[in-house]
Amino acid sequence: MAKAVLMQGNEAAVEGAITAGMRFFAGYPITPSTEIAEQSALRLPQEGGKFMQMEDEISSIAAVLGASAAGMKAMTATSGPGFSLMQENIGYGAMAEIPCVIIDVQRTGPSTGLPTSPSQGDYMQARWGTHGDHPVIALSPSSVLETYTLIIRAFNLAEKYRTPVIFLMDEIVGHMREGVVLSNPRDLIINRRKMSFHDGANKQCYFVPEGEYVPAMKPFGQGERYNITGLAHDVSGFPVNSSEIAGRLVTRLLDKVEKNADDICRVEEFAMDDAEIAVVCFGGTARAVMDAVLQAREAGKRVGMFRPITVWPFPEKQLRARLPQLKKILMVEHNHGQMLLEVQRTVGGALPVDFLGRIDGTVISPADILAKLSEMEGKNHAE
């Protein structure tokens, strides 16, 4: 059996990625994600993989897309300012359907902000950062072990849906060390679905069979030539100026995530069976929420935690299923109210949704959450 080791969240991301088959990393140093680049530089050549320190984050994501197109599972990692720089090419990856994983270890913004302090202020940027309507899958871990297992899932989803997957970490989890026992779930790894022009009649590199959403991928530069572009293109991969074809393409790109939300969305629910109040949170914030829920339960309060692990698409179906039993929702996040908007949209006014956020770089404590829950109770009595 593998032995327990103390591991940092950022290191666990690299180990998980390598387990998932990541063999190319390109990145640029930025706090608090730098350890991911350092660990990749150390570990990848040991696995026959390759690391490149690029001149900026724009070239980092570009090199990752290039390497992935050419057949390697590839990843980059950054934080807020670098994530902003990557946005254009994330859209390229979505449009050209090139799988990859982009880690954003969120820090307090805006701008240079508080580089070493935690935040979850990039939640909406992960969804809407690049221009134009595009599909997004984003996952957010709340522990070191989950960082390891979830990034494997991030690579799997990237391959399955041929799209960039954003791995939305935060400084809390990225810089925290915990004891972990790493497994190697080789049988759970999804490898690239490859197609060849030589298989049957189809000569179209973006051909999608009826009823499916995702084209299999043709290895680029491995014997069968085709074209890749970020322009609106037809199934042959060439640019077209047809509104019909462009509309059909982008609709398919959006559908492949939206219509597969059941497969993509995962949540963690704790003490939700009889909960009347759900505390919704994601990522590192869940650590304080768990303690607060345990303490509230000790005090006899029917409080539970609802944690989206898949943060995009927002797991609205899962949350909606809980609404009949709930009286209130408290959204706790380290920003000014971003996932709150998704919760409110999902709840649609059926319940009061309260909010506890923080944007000053400090961490929300269990005591803060308990105080907020008491305050909500007080409001209840006043009503």
Add this chain to the structure above:
Amino acid sequence: MPSDLVHLYMRIDHLPQIWCPGCGNGVIMRDVAVAIDELIHDEENSINREDIVIVSGIGCSSRAAGYLDFNSIHTTHGRAIAFASGIKMANPKLHVIVLTGDGDCSAIGGNHLIHAARRNLGLTVVCFNNDIYGMTGGQYSPTTPNGDKATTAPYGNVDRPFDIAVLAAGAGASFSARGDVYHARETIDIIKRAIRHKGFSLVDVYSICPTYYGRKNRKGDAVEMLRWQKENLLPTARYYSMSEEERAGKKQIGILSYNDYPEYTEEYAKIIAACRGKAKKQGGDGT
């Protein structure tokens, strides 16, 4: 009727190309195709057509990737060299050829150009340098000569221009050269040598843009502009046979700098070999 070359190496369905009448880009694209063709048919050391990857950015020049019938990837503005870096790292046996323009490679992509040159990563960059942003309608670029006019320099360009081949050489490119539209044969030979070169190679090919740059600056039509190239851009031997006075205002066509610095992917392969050798010695599984 299309020539054999067009039939062989261009995507006929996607022609005619979008370039204006008199544009030099079609000639440079043909130079690239001829260079590749001659390398494919080089009896002593032929290269495999399927190992050619054309990478382009955004701009007039970058549309060439779509017309050339090789593995092709048309990327984002300025980032072709960065995409190409990932492709080359993933599969070092590929001949990765970046087709770019003066704006794409020396303005928005200037940083990637100098860093790829510094690393000596084995890419070949062919810059279609027409001194102007053509796709967006005639704005000045980093190579527009000082004082020249453009839609964004209506009173004359205040900026001083880059010499892209000199820039690349200064950044450490192990192969830096200059070509032009007029001297097609010389330029084809230069591109062939650039593709053969193991490290980073750059060929700055002077194109002509009669539509925007030429018209704005009263340079005459395409023929006039080519005549200027004929008279002022001189193959190396001729250039150096001239006295300094005769050379004034003229530029050399040919290889400007060349050396055999270690190539990046080969150096990285040594690191992998060393790491894996060590892992095996220590009883690692080496998988």
Add this chain to the structure above:
Amino acid sequence: MSKRYEMRFAGSGGQGVILASVIIAEAAVIAGLNAVQSQAYGPEARGGVSKAETIISRDKIWYSKVTRPSFLLALTQASADKYAKELAEDAVVMLDESLAIPAGLDPSRVIVVPVLRTAKEKVGKAFTANIVAVGAINRALRLFSDEDLLEGVRRHIPAGTEDINRKALAEGAALITDAQAAACARRI
């Protein structure tokens, strides 16, 4: 061991307090306990006050920040003064001998040890001060077996430095008297 230790390690950047906290957490993991370690990152780690935290528990640890420190190691006056104000009632404080006991801190809760001097004079390398401290902490709090602690150290030191680090651990442990250890054991 009691249910939960919340430990804070403070000093100036370069003294290795972060590594000390990491080693304690690693040893806890080796001993089969739960541990979470975190630190103040950034400019602080390069010359200002440096702070690291380790929580050890038999139970699952959720919230990763120390809220009621049951132990404080301070190697500079500034860090001692700053963090002495944020202690649990029964906390143990370990201070380097070069420091004054912060005002308002009950001296009976303080163990004064010559960590920095021992590293320099007895071990012979000033940079081993954090390992000396780890040895002293483990002897005082009786957290882990010597083997688990040594393995915890081993996982975080460069190859070839094992002997000097082993010596630093031993010299650190030797700084704690039986009476001090017994007092700490009573307290936590």
